[in-house]
Amino acid sequence: MNLVPFPHQTPALSEEQVPASSSSLVSVRLKEIVPLYQNVEIRCAVSRYLAEAPAIHSAEDVAALFAFLQFETRETFFALHLDNKNRILCLDQVSVGSLTASIVHPREVFKSALLSSAAALVFVHNHPSGDPTPSREDYSIQQRLAEAGELLGIRVLDHLIIGDQGRYVSMTHGGFSPEPSPEGSCAEEGVALFV
Template sequence: MAPYQTIKDWPEADRPREKLLAMGAQSLSETELLAIILRNGNAGKSAIDHARLLLQQFGGLRGIDEATASEISGVKGIGPAKIAQLKACLEIAKRIGSQKWETGQPLHSAADVYHHFRENLGRAKREFFYVVLLNNKNRKIREVKVSEGSLTASLVHPREVYNPVIRESAASVIFVHNHPSGDPAPSAEDIDITKRLKEVGDVMGVRVLDHVVIGHDRYFSFNDRGML
């Protein structure tokens, strides 16, 4: 039998904490994120092993959130300290998610956009495309639904996207749409549409700050990935 290895024994590029610092939290799987919260393993299992077991036993992050402390304590190796860490982090996430991005509030990051749209778009069965209008201080003016259905060039036409921008004299915009599949990775069509809309914005003098794709419990930001 191979000797037990802790995460510290892994190559640095494979360790969840180092990977997060190098590539950003959105690049980590749910298992890796949970492992960082759990911090370390025990009983001959690594934090990754414990995280994987929790996700399997409770059916995902939502199941862990809904489980009681008593139910979680039934998982071998998960004691009061780890339960408290899990519950505290999940509660913080819920409180952030409950903070709506109201008109007049400034934009700080793609995460702000994700948390605002997650409740309505994160589990939607159809694709929706929105344009968020911002003033010259990156404060929200309003959001406009441009299309509903499969994201195609015919449905997301620059004319329909930029009409409300002109009416509201917006200085900048953020595009938002969802993937019903749950995987927010952009398709070739997403990339092409974003490129065309960015080109039109450049001609009009309207800054395109981001295009955020909403998935199940995660998102993809064109700006964060340097794709704008």
């Protein structure tokens, strides 16, 4: 197959240069896509708030940052993006749901994590009822997110559920279990360790 440049780039052809069969002539139109980069500075209260926050070392640090969630009337899911020293890179509001549910898909969570070059993630969501006890759906999505993080090489450090009156539950303290055990879940209220 012969590729012919655009007509405006093709020199005039004499009759003897034109191929005998016009079916052997293929015209290809190419478009060059050139990436454009622009420095954009976004100033908002959240970016200043996060810039002042020190590195995250425990669930208590995360719970303090997200204490405002206890006043939300709808379930809201956040992903906190951290660098390899647990410093905050980005805060992603993944989903705002209803009174009892929030739709979270690993594709949406890890899309922004990859774009921010996050080394680790901490997930946080609230229970508007005020009871931070994890539901079966909470365990299910935590397992899916942990598996996706492992596949992509992004550590999932913790998943906190914020309740009322400063209460919260860390779903990873003592090791993650996909289903709550009959004698009590692996999640413990108000305690977690970051590795």
